[in-house]
Amino acid sequence: MKIAILGCGTVGSGACKLLIQNASEIAKRAGEEIVIKKVLARTPKKAYDAGLDKSQICTSFEEILNDDEISLVIEAMGGIDFAYDCIIKSMEKGKNVITANKDLIAIKGKEIFETAERNNVDIMFEASVGGGIPVIGVIKNMLCGNKFSYIMGILNGTTNYILTKMDKERLSYDEALAEAMALGYAEPDPTADVEGLDPARKIAILASLGFNAICTLDEVYSEGITKIESSDIDIAKHYGYVIKLVALAKEKNGEIVLFVRPVFIPKSHPLASVNDSFNAVVIKADAIDEMMLYGRGAGSLPTASSIVGDVMAIAKNISTKTTGKDPYKFYNTKKVVSVNSIDSNFVVRLDIADEPNSLANVTKAFAKENISIKTILQPIKEENQASNLIIITHKTKEKNIESAVQKLQNSECVRKVKMFMCFDSIDDI
Amino acid sequence: MKIAILGCGTVGSGACKLLIQNASEIAKRAGEEIVIKKVLARTPKKAYDAGLDKSQICTSFEEILNDDEISLVIEAMGGIDFAYDCIIKSMEKGKNVITANKDLIAIKGKEIFETAERNNVDIMFEASVGGGIPVIGVIKNMLCGNKFSYIMGILNGTTNYILTKMDKERLSYDEALAEAMALGYAEPDPTADVEGLDPARKIAILASLGFNAICTLDEVYSEGITKIESSDIDIAKHYGYVIKLVALAKEKNGEIVLFVRPVFIPKSHPLASVNDSFNAVVIKADAIDEMMLYGRGAGSLPTASSIVGDVMAIAKNISTKTTGKDPYKFYNTKKVVSVNSIDSNFVVRLDIADEPNSLANVTKAFAKENISIKTILQPIKEENQASNLIIITHKTKEKNIESAVQKLQNSECVRKVKMFMCFDSIDDI
Numbered sequence: 001m002k003i004a005i006l007g008c009g010t011v012g013s014g015a016c017k018l019l020i021q022n023a024s025e026i027a028k029r030a031g032e033e034i035v036i037k038k039v040l041a042r043t044p045k046k047a048y049d050a051g052l053d054k055s056q057i058c059t060s061f062e063e064i065l066n067d068d069e070i071s072l073v074i075e076a077m078g079g080i081d082f083a084y085d086c087i088i089k090s091m092e093k094g095k096n097v098i099t100a101n102k103d104l105i106a107i108k109g110k111e112i113f114e115t116a117e118r119n120n121v122d123i124m125f126e127a128s129v130g131g132g133i134p135v136i137g138v139i140k141n142m143l144c145g146n147k148f149s150y151i152m153g154i155l156n157g158t159t160n161y162i163l164t165k166m167d168k169e170r171l172s173y174d175e176a177l178a179e180a181m182a183l184g185y186a187e188p189d190p191t192a193d194v195e196g197l198d199p200a201r202k203i204a205i206l207a208s209l210g211f212n213a214i215c216t217l218d219e220v221y222s223e224g225i226t227k228i229e230s231s232d233i234d235i236a237k238h239y240g241y242v243i244k245l246v247a248l249a250k251e252k253n254g255e256i257v258l259f260v261r262p263v264f265i266p267k268s269h270p271l272a273s274v275n276d277s278f279n280a281v282v283i284k285a286d287a288i289d290e291m292m293l294y295g296r297g298a299g300s301l302p303t304a305s306s307i308v309g310d311v312m313a314i315a316k317n318i319s320t321k322t323t324g325k326d327p328y329k330f331y332n333t334k335k336v337v338s339v340n341s342i343d344s345n346f347v348v349r350l351d352i353a354d355e356p357n358s359l360a361n362v363t364k365a366f367a368k369e370n371i372s373i374k375t376i377l378q379p380i381k382e383e384n385q386a387s388n389l390i391i392i393t394h395k396t397k398e399k400n401i402e403s404a405v406q407k408l409q410n411s412e413c414v415r416k417v418k419m420f421m422c423f424d425s426i427d428d429i
Numbered sequence: 430m431k432i433a434i435l436g437c438g439t440v441g442s443g444a445c446k447l448l449i450q451n452a453s454e455i456a457k458r459a460g461e462e463i464v465i466k467k468v469l470a471r472t473p474k475k476a477y478d479a480g481l482d483k484s485q486i487c488t489s490f491e492e493i494l495n496d497d498e499i500s501l502v503i504e505a506m507g508g509i510d511f512a513y514d515c516i517i518k519s520m521e522k523g524k525n526v527i528t529a530n531k532d533l534i535a536i537k538g539k540e541i542f543e544t545a546e547r548n549n550v551d552i553m554f555e556a557s558v559g560g561g562i563p564v565i566g567v568i569k570n571m572l573c574g575n576k577f578s579y580i581m582g583i584l585n586g587t588t589n590y591i592l593t594k595m596d597k598e599r600l601s602y603d604e605a606l607a608e609a610m611a612l613g614y615a616e617p618d619p620t621a622d623v624e625g626l627d628p629a630r631k632i633a634i635l636a637s638l639g640f641n642a643i644c645t646l647d648e649v650y651s652e653g654i655t656k657i658e659s660s661d662i663d664i665a666k667h668y669g670y671v672i673k674l675v676a677l678a679k680e681k682n683g684e685i686v687l688f689v690r691p692v693f694i695p696k697s698h699p700l701a702s703v704n705d706s707f708n709a710v711v712i713k714a715d716a717i718d719e720m721m722l723y724g725r726g727a728g729s730l731p732t733a734s735s736i737v738g739d740v741m742a743i744a745k746n747i748s749t750k751t752t753g754k755d756p757y758k759f760y761n762t763k764k765v766v767s768v769n770s771i772d773s774n775f776v777v778r779l780d781i782a783d784e785p786n787s788l789a790n791v792t793k794a795f796a797k798e799n800i801s802i803k804t805i806l807q808p809i810k811e812e813n814q815a816s817n818l819i820i821i822t823h824k825t826k827e828k829n830i831e832s833a834v835q836k837l838q839n840s841e842c843v844r845k846v847k848m849f850m851c852f853d854s855i856d857d858i
Binding site: 019021022025026028029126133134137141142143144146147212273285286288289290291292293294295296299301302304305306307308311312313316319320325329 | 447448450451454455457458459460555561562563566567570571572573574575576641699702714715716717718719720721722723724725728730731733734735736737738740741742745748749751754755758760
């Protein structure tokens, strides 16, 4: 079987490296040799480092597109327009496609799946979510007897690294980000990571597969970690929680909630001990109850592992002439509902006016919105600091808290509010 | 597609229940209805409870075997001889087979796989290891680009429940076992669980798939948890460890070590926080680095989830006429080596004679075998108690310790020895 790889950066070079380094085992398992015929590479350095020779490197996509020997194209360039173009053209030429491109699948998934089905080719994208963790295959195939209740994950290694450093080494957000950049965990422009866009794409993909209904990026509420202060981490610790950037897709009565946001998680929860750049996904479904997959969510070789897994699956389909026979089925239509309509516990931090009535006003406003308070803490004020109030609520809707806080702000009793979702009991959020 | 289920106990009734309860979603995903035509059940009560009606229940295997409409047989009876007979006969009649029978796969796997290949049918057994955790498919298919370094797991829920209770609630072994039996976690005869036979079967299966070489039950060294005392748990806790019944398959230079035994694991390791009846598998491989799968390792519906996943895969193969096209490939021959030849840290508990020279004799004997001691503790002796010595070694081979201890026993300096493997750094055991 002859394949081509588009792009030879971190992802593409990893795939080359793995296919070369484990070639003999891979051939035995696939029942045939997997030959990298062409690699589209602007700068061939990484391709040479990965073990390719000059004859394998090309600079024109058309050369690959028009090579009828190539039955599988791996798109490892990233970006939207050119990648999309290459994928569609490849499929229209009868070539199967693997992509690691989460942006593209989260935005143009529907068009890509339809083009694949029309052309009887396979499209696979295990590497687009969770790096080396085979979460897509597990959800789509292995757990396909289940009805999913939720899929919840730490799906971004950069932000998890930053939060771990802030927690374990008491670094500030800026210090931790600088460290992540120095180590290459964060991109030169870290926006997509720290603002939660990257995990938002991933949870859109997992939700689509889990609930068999197309969920797109713009349906995911997303909030990053840039506003998290060391004092938030301290509060979490004090009450037995850890702050994690959680991506959640949850279904209830045909309604889906999709978000990425920092959440207070109990220390005893499996996700709480997922540290550094590791990723993890917790799946709750009717038959399996609870399951967690944990591993390397990024990196050259872990991502390559997922690509090669897809290569082997497609190799089998090519050899049995069954490509395109297992299309993604989005037979459901689900309603994505607003994130502030779900029930959860919340941690609310209020800077309140230094007046005798403030505390009474706050608790009264919360009571009026039927928000039941679980614990309340007013730390001793240091000089020149605003009076701080920390409230952990019983289960309520975020919009109730928003409404209470708005009234308080009008009364000038509250100066600043910060709110975190808090998963005391995750089962029935 | 019409299927039959042999046996309607915990596993069989779970499969019926799940196929009935999620029938419409399963049909949409599979592209066709999955019809349970016959269930072989000695006592039909559980079958009725699972939602079957009288016409579906039969008491003769021949009725199923001779029904040409039935293209898939799910063996959910357990046991060896009759189950083996049914599986082989079904395959010879061109029927695909799913089994949850770990005993059978671990003992007769080779014959079963060969019969399947000869008859162009599928044989799948995801439910045989890890209950609802899809570890077999992950190892066989999704990580197939990797070279595996080790597969290490907590593969038995009963013993993990007992150890968790001993650790968290300070129960004795007998008390914890009694509780596990009362809750139905332990069988009336718990031997296969507490002596490590059940996880030994499972690790033999995972090793066969991971290393592509048949590994059988009799090649697994197995030791249970019956000799673990509360004081062992206390020592582990004191030094920052947790005792877990670990199943390990590790490859190094073509040699495989296979064992089930209680191991001291550092508290920070992902397996250390796998509690109660949960199972987990850690996989270390060249591309993914480290990965963990965690979930329900037993139970009616989790096991059913794995069975239904297999049903869907076989349904696809039947509809594309590709059954039997993906046989298990055991192209490697590996040497299984003795468990006491691997390098590890050890915790050694010695009851020594109450003589001034004892400590000196012990340390001298250890030094003679080149065993470097990391920490040594001699707790203050209570009246009428033997003098106790706790040694944690640096990396050494178990046989060196055995040899040192043997010499000491001859000198009557040591009365009783107890030894645990201790995974300080799991990477290079």
